[in-house]
Amino acid sequence: MVNKKRGLILSATVAVLTAVAVTGGGLRFSQSQAFFQDNPKELVDEVWQIINRTYVDVTFNQVDWRAIRQEYLKRPYGDKKEAYKAIREMLERLEDPYTRFMDPEEFKNMQIDTSGELTGVGIQITKDEETNELMVVAPIENTPAFKAGILSKDVITKINGKITKGMDVGDAVKLIRGKPGSEVTLTIRRSAEETDYSLVRARIELNPVRSRSQQTPIGLIGYIRLTQFSSQAGQEMREAIKNLEAEQVNGYILDLRSNPGGLLYSSIEIARMWLDEGKIVSTVNRGGQEEQQRASNRALTDKPLVVLVDGGSASASEILSGALQDHRRAMIVGTQTFGKGLVQSVRGLGDGSGLAVTIAKYLTPNGRDINKQGIDPDVIFELSNDERKALQQDRERIGSFGDPQFNKAFEVLKQQITNSKESNVQAISQ
Incomplete structure (x- = not known):
């Protein structure tokens, strides 16, 4: 598209x-x-x-x-x-x-942001259409907001004491941004409780893909964490999969938790690394015209795959997880995703300003409209508040056996690998 x-x-x-x-x-x-x-x-x-x-x-x-x-x-x-x-x-x-x-x-800041070089506190925000309040889509991993414990769906009620209800998102961005080393205080409402978070702004360098192999009771598995669909995400994902394939892993866990999305072409590019054929996503414009993006018979692996998602998995994350789920290429584990199923076109205007316009909605391969609905996991597994706080305090546990959602994903992957081996044995015996 x-x-x-x-x-x-x-x-x-x-x-x-x-x-x-x-x-x-x-x-x-x-x-x-x-x-x-x-x-x-x-x-x-x-x-x-x-x-x-x-x-x-x-x-x-x-x-x-x-x-x-x-x-x-x-x-x-x-x-x-x-x-x-x-x-x-x-x-x-x-x-x-x-x-x-x-x-x-x-x-100009938006154009800089897409390159992966950011300055600020590291959160994605939107405005809740029903309440007219500013809401956190997700914190970016290893940023001031993430380290402070800000979560997806938190409501920002004040910025440096200024009430935000009804505030334009762009105005909120201006208040939150600032020079690295300076401070900004966000008042966050979670459930019925409000808490002040004093954050030190920082220059944030995004490396969207982290990967590793890990020896387990079912042999070597590959773990890949994708934090954002930036311009470099596709290349980094390709390298990660190729390296793990060279190590002959038995299966994969792909972690899309707190991934707010990003570039549409990046999600399509990455989906093609996991899917060999079939539709990836359809976009439907105002006239009802549908445009499809499909796999290109160039998948890098067909090994068992489990995808981790949560309420901070939005937009391009939902395109990828929805495509993998509809094609039964992966089992989705975690909690319901954010529900952002709209496509924006960003245009530069003649005086250097810009305009983002919602021009289409996107559908999963089976025709699901996920806007506001999100992707429902195949296996629902939610972290408790204590478990979530423990992971934020010790970030090295994320994506390890000290991470309860990772443990659940591993259980599901273990069953997939076992079933795959049994199927191969039956095929050979026939």
């Missing part, structure tokens, strides 16, 4: 805070073709036109979009800041947290 030459931008995804919050199965990036002169009203109309042409819902979420154009073009604009404010107000009428405007600084 996405041509790499047009340049994909991180979604969720993006939303990286570093990572900003627009999570997407992937964001498509293209420069605006319209000529933009230094006229604030022209910028307002340019944004309106893009939404009018490409927004996924032809009813614009039951909003009279033509009337909105007349309303905002009648206004006088003294400068770009006034236009930026008006554009954000206009987009809020859609009640879509993933369709958003970025001023030149925000847009």
Whole structure:
């Protein structure tokens, strides 16, 4: 669906805070073709036109979009800041947290974020459509937010004491970002309890793939943890699988927990490493037209596979896990995923600002629409609060036998490997 030459931008995804919050199965990036002169009203109309042409819902979420154009073009604009404010107000009428405007600084930061070099506290955020509150998609592993114990689905009620309800995601990003070494305090609500987290901002270098082989009672197995679908994730995943295949592992555990997503083409590329044939994902646009991405008969392994997911597994993570589940290529273990089934196109505007627009929804190979529903694991296994805290305090236990969800994944993988060996024996005997 996405041509790499047009340049994909991180979604969720993006939303990286570093990572900003627009999570997407992937964001498509293209420069605006319209000529933009230094006229604030022209910028307002340019944004309106893009939404009018490409927004996924032809009813614009039951909003009279033509009337909105007349309303905002009648206004006088003294400068770009006034236009930026008006554009954000206009987009809020859609009640879509993933369709958003970025001023030149925000847009530049988003482009930097996709390269894997981030500065901030390391969380992905979005706005809850129902409550109008800022919510954590997931903390990025080994970042200040992760180390402090911030979790997926936490609600950010204040930033440095400023109430966030109704706040634009871009404005929240500006408040949370800052120079490495400086501090920001996030007030987090979890269940009914609020807690202040004082975080020291840092420069964050993302290496999306970690892998290792491990000797177990069923022989050597491969463990791969994928933390983000960044531009380098595909190459790192390919190297990890090839190295583990060279070691002749008997099976794999692929860990997508707290992976907020990222680039759509990255999820497709990685799915092709595990699937030899069949549909990977379908995207459906406003006209109901469906575009499919399929496997390319180039899988790197057919060995048993278990995938770990949780509530922080979003967007591109759900594309990958949904495809593997529908094709019965892997068993999914953990808890229900986040439920982000929308695709955003990110466009550069003439003055250096940018616009993320929801242009399509994506479906799993069996046609499941996972937006807001998520992927239900084949084997549900949830961590207790104490177990989760223990893992955050001792990060070396994540993906090891000191990790209860890993233990469960290993049990499932053990059964898969046993069944695979029995099937091979029967085939030979026949």
